Amino acid sequence: xxxxxxxxxxxxxxxxxxxxxxxxxxxxxxxxxxxxxxxxxxxxxxxxxxxxxxxxxxxxxxxxxxxxxxxxxxxxxxxxxxxxxxxxxxxxxxxxxxxxxxxxxxxxxxxxxxxxxxxxxxxxxxxxxxxxxxxxxxxxxxxx
Numbered sequence: 001x002x003x004x005x006x007x008x009x010x011x012x013x014x015x016x017x018x019x020x021x022x023x024x025x026x027x028x029x030x031x032x033x034x035x036x037x038x039x040x041x042x043x044x045x046x047x048x049x050x051x052x053x054x055x056x057x058x059x060x061x062x063x064x065x066x067x068x069x070x071x072x073x074x075x076x077x078x079x080x081x082x083x084x085x086x087x088x089x090x091x092x093x094x095x096x097x098x099x100x101x102x103x104x105x106x107x108x109x110x111x112x113x114x115x116x117x118x119x120x121x122x123x124x125x126x127x128x129x130x131x132x133x134x135x136x137x138x139x140x141x142x143x144x
Contacts, residue, residue: 068107069122070126073119073126074123080092080093080133086134089134093134112139112143115139
């Protein structure tokens with residue numbers, strides 16, 4: 001049974017690309033926090049807020065609500081475990097995540113690290129189930 005449509009796939013690809021673009025690389029917010037004395041201009045002002053949210057900062061810093069995201073992961077786990085190979089699991093998860101974000105406009109993950117932080121704080125077992133199905137140990141590793 002195919003439950004996805006072409007427009008949804010486009011949204012999924014856009015969502016994954018957005019997460020990868022924001023979180024790609026080797027954790028750009030950490031070097032900014034340690035090397036902020038070298039930087040000048042408006043970049044240092046943006047870096048501390050990004051690093052605070054990536055590391056969990058204050059409870060309200062993460063734009064992803066843990067319990068809400070965990071409800072999604074609880075449904076998602078069995079679906080992607082049955083998808084077979086990690087590549088298939090990643091594809092299904094990317095599409096379903098994009099649909100979930102579209103249906104929950106108040107959830108605005110900036111990077112995959114926001115997803116990791118929300119799940120680690122609220123439902124580490126669901127996180128482990130989903131990331132394991134994708135052949136990874138974290139959403140950051142799985143989604144780039």
